[in-house]
Amino acid sequence: MSLVGKSLVGSEFGSGSEGEFKAINPASGETLEPAFGLDGKDAINKATSLAAEAFQSFKLTSGAKRAQLLRTIASGLEANVDAIAQRMQEETALPEGRCRGEMGRTCGQLRMFADLVEEGSWLDARVEHADPDRAPLPKPGTRSMLRPLGPVVVFGASNFPLAFSVAGGDTASALAVGCPVIAKAHLAHPGTSELVGRVIQESVATCGMPEGVFSLLFLPGEQLAQELVQSPEVKAVGFTGSRRGGRAIMDVAAARPEPIPVFAEMSSINPVFITRGAVAARCDAIAQGFAGSLTLGSGQFCTNPGLVVIDNADRDAFVAAIDKYLTKMSCTPMLTPAIADHYRQGLEAFASQDGVTVLGSGAGADSPNPITPTVFGVSAEKFLANGALSAEIFGPASLVVFCDGASDFLKVAGAIEGQLTATVQYESGELESFTDLVSQLESKAGRLVFNAFPTGVEVGHAMVHGGPYPSTSDGRSTSVGTQAAFRFCRPVCWQDCPDELLPKELQESNPLGITRLVDGKRVI
């Protein structure tokens, strides 16, 4: 598969009417061939109207049929893994192992959703039988289950060119439940996006689905991205990116004549609270684990530990241990020159804040976009007085907050914004005294981590990768794991509907053999 350098509008290529651009290799600063054509309103209109048309039949496909599509995409990606991983390395400077590992995760997600919708119990099918003899009024028969919302716009992320982009979790979960997808490619990795997009495009054709089930657009600037969100045919949005960008999309979606849900994953500093007992028992191991979590993927993870909370009395021991490991750490180049610039600006902004000191830093990397892992320190008092210190610095930077006892821990936990994760490092037997802390953190985060670090997001049934605003637009959802399927659906009730017109999942004989709630009892 060689690169064409065009948007994919259903089964066709975009016209590239809005100019062109080339990707940049962040490790070398060199531009990469070929040029990619940018598209505008025409492509948006065509992709969204194809998606709306496709929805009318795609929503009626069986879970098994959509599972086939997802598995065909996964197989197609694996068949092209060498080309995709190579182009991804060139466009992102991420190491080969990471590129191949992310491909494994991406295909795993596709197959996970395939298994989920092929089986069908996730739909929360409910059957309430009629009772014509009920007094004072007869009881109607009602049956409900989840149904797809309609076309979904997916914004590809810079930091996961596969797992959170064109064929990532948002796309996989939307296609799984019966929603066509219009992916907006992240312009930092257009070649990776095109290669993945073409696998999806081919899979749609192979599976006999209407072409509008998938489009991939290269759009210049925010204006056109917002116009895409404003399209009346679009019924939901998935987004992974910055807080500023995510909020802009949220505001556009909320201001539409018909507001639509936006699932934006935006920013998180993922606080790590370390008890006195934990420092006493394993200071060195915690510092090592922290340094590794902080610098993993050059700190470009949404779950990067950007805030550490410890007791003042542990300061010297912890700082010495961090210094020991952090100085050994260097980072590969960041994903784009702009991201590296923002990182350096973030470091400067923190360094200039009242009471903030540099506790340690790693080695600078040898690249056109050198960055240095950095750990700052500040007192709880200064932290609580300065909201600027709660900002995310996207990259391998963290702030250690020194507390005067457990009451400061609680104050810091109460002051932070919504987070994807919150972590407690503790010692067995000690945790009971931190019950209030854990309860406070539960109100702030989507995932509570105990004696581990927040990076590494397990893809499964019980994962929640979504927390209160501003970590995401809406903490009532997750973008990772099977529960992500719920985002692009709504419940529909059929009242006194003839059996033959009901979806199979709701028919009286339960032909698919799924778990249902029948007259209030869960029946497997």
Next chain:
Amino acid sequence: MSLVGKSLVGSEFGSGSEGEFKAINPASGETLEPAFGLDGKDAINKATSLAAEAFQSFKLTSGAKRAQLLRTIASGLEANVDAIAQRMQEETALPEGRCRGEMGRTCGQLRMFADLVEEGSWLDARVEHADPDRAPLPKPGTRSMLRPLGPVVVFGASNFPLAFSVAGGDTASALAVGCPVIAKAHLAHPGTSELVGRVIQESVATCGMPEGVFSLLFLPGEQLAQELVQSPEVKAVGFTGSRRGGRAIMDVAAARPEPIPVFAEMSSINPVFITRGAVAARCDAIAQGFAGSLTLGSGQFCTNPGLVVIDNADRDAFVAAIDKYLTKMSCTPMLTPAIADHYRQGLEAFASQDGVTVLGSGAGADSPNPITPTVFGVSAEKFLANGALSAEIFGPASLVVFCDGASDFLKVAGAIEGQLTATVQYESGELESFTDLVSQLESKAGRLVFNAFPTGVEVGHAMVHGGPYPSTSDGRSTSVGTQAAFRFCRPVCWQDCPDELLPKELQESNPLGITRLVDGKRVI
């Protein structure tokens, strides 16, 4: 229990600093004693901060404890049913049977949510066991379940002074899941609101809950209602009312520094599609059922059938049958003089539209706010060309759209906005030819009704009372039935958490014996 005429701010009465007002009996036009004190920012600040404080302990109560609260409220309402029903009649002009019936439904809802949360399986508890030997990386143990969002503001509805107001479905579902409630009373029925609110206030105290679990505010004007929604302590909103009012609340909530979800039920014309076969088989019965559904409760139901779609060829038979039953119908006075005024203005607006004729009307009622049930007619062509004809006239008015064949049915279904319900009246064997119509309607509505009328909303596990915008703010939820509990929650994941710190629902031994998803299998 005699009326005090004050807001309830936690366990205390409001100061009434913003003036006072009296209720009006819509049947007589007379003002009712006593005066009610209006409150402002002070009461808002106090109620919201009490709610936030209460949330810290209320969220940790067991489902059984919250079930006790809900049942105590239900029993308290029943103990005061005579006083509440009498005041409700005076304030609303609704007949006694309706008032008592709505009390039964309200208490039924409270007990339904009590049963739900006492049992606990609704929380979707998920357990994924750790696998330390997994390659290449060990698998962490993850467990997830739903947790409450925080304080919820509930706007009482005019048309259901009990079932969708102070102790209505929004309040019951919020309290059930662990969210404190700040109810904003509808000023059309302040006495009913106070009597119900005081039962809740007393129940909170009886059950040993913190006072901030419930407040009831009388607020003047929209500005203060919006300030209540803007309070940082408020984490979600339930609303039942007009499209204009609901959208204003949605916009305020979306523009907050921390946007919050709004569950607003706003407007719906609940289209009824009647096939040729149905008219041929039972024209008279359908017309009778329609006239009854249209005028029930003076047409003041959110599921009132405001649009009927039939074939041109059935015009004469159907119009004659409607006329036969409609002329017999009269309505009790509407809930408020303002609602009656809006109704009459709506009739005038429709009557002046191009191609609209009056097909029939009922008897005028003898009251200070007389209204006349009215059925208009228009061709599909004119209907499709004029968006104004899709507006809701709140009250006993409906528009019959005459179609040239089944393709017009599809066009009308495609043109309508989001609806709470869509109904098909058909004959057995005939429906197969309407598969496309049913599929189209599924995209437009939350509930599909077959061979019945949309009024009458069954309260149960499979009910969906919520459809695409503008029928509600967010079609992904329901305000009626047990699935309403999902609205005020979000999933939280505990990773590698010590068993004793987990909520009981997630502990390894499953001490509550609830249904859970364990390693991908639903275990009862």
